[in-house]
Amino acid sequence: MTVHNLYIFDRNGKCLYYNEWNRKKQAGISKEEEYKLMYGMLFSIRSFVSKMSPLDSKEGFQSFQTSRYRLHYFETPSGLKFVMNTDLSVSNARDALQHIYSNLYVENIVKNPTCILGNSLDSDLFSTRLDTFIRALPYYNPRTT
């Protein structure tokens, strides 16, 4: 049971923050390309899901899974996108992502006068608190499997 990594994108597709806790395999491309790939994929999937869904959906795209991991997606009304990859035992990380947004992002970034909107998130305070929060999650448990 573990959290692999976390991305935070802004409304324009720029990756503001990335951190990994338990990533066994790298993508094989540069970080910039990886962020663009992730954002592009999310954009396409969201649009696909909203068009092709056979039912009325209020929430839209929330997560997808492969045989090894699950990707959770959370978008705020202000256009911020939180993406977290966990293993398959985590069925719903929405609350965690919501908490990261309202308690960590809003408190430590938005209220930080030195953090300008649109810049990557440099604040050490934010990083340490996020790290502590992720490690304290009930489903975080780094094992070497």
Place this chain on the structure above:
Amino acid sequence: MADDALFEFLHMEIVAHVYRDLQFIKGETDNKDRASRVSILEGMGYRVGQGLIERLTRDSPCFKDELDVMKFICKDFWTKVFRRQVDNLRTNHQGTYVLQDNKFNLLTQLSNGKQYLDQAPKYLAFSCGVVRGALSNLGLESVVTAEVSIMPSCKFQVVIQKL
């Protein structure tokens, strides 16, 4: 009372505005400019402090002496303005007081240690002015400076001017 976040955001923008505008006019920053910006912020705080203290001491009796005034500032005034009390008050009994606040309201979201240390004084100037204004309307002229070494803890030094 209105939401605290309102004042925090307004304060952030006031500081940013003062620094942005002056930079635009002068074209570059040097020590003299930095001092003038800090004094603009402090002047704003001075006027705010003067008004605030009238309102907050409406119902209190006269203060016996200087130390009593400082204790009021540390407890009631600090609680109303910064939502907590000053953690430590020291004095040399000759007009100098050091107020230490270990979790200063306007610095908690900035950092938890040394990051952004050089930017911290900007965000303390207004508060220094508030304290100076409050004291001046209580009859004590003073000079208030602030120093910070590890955020969010900071020390305000108040030197009462004897006439």
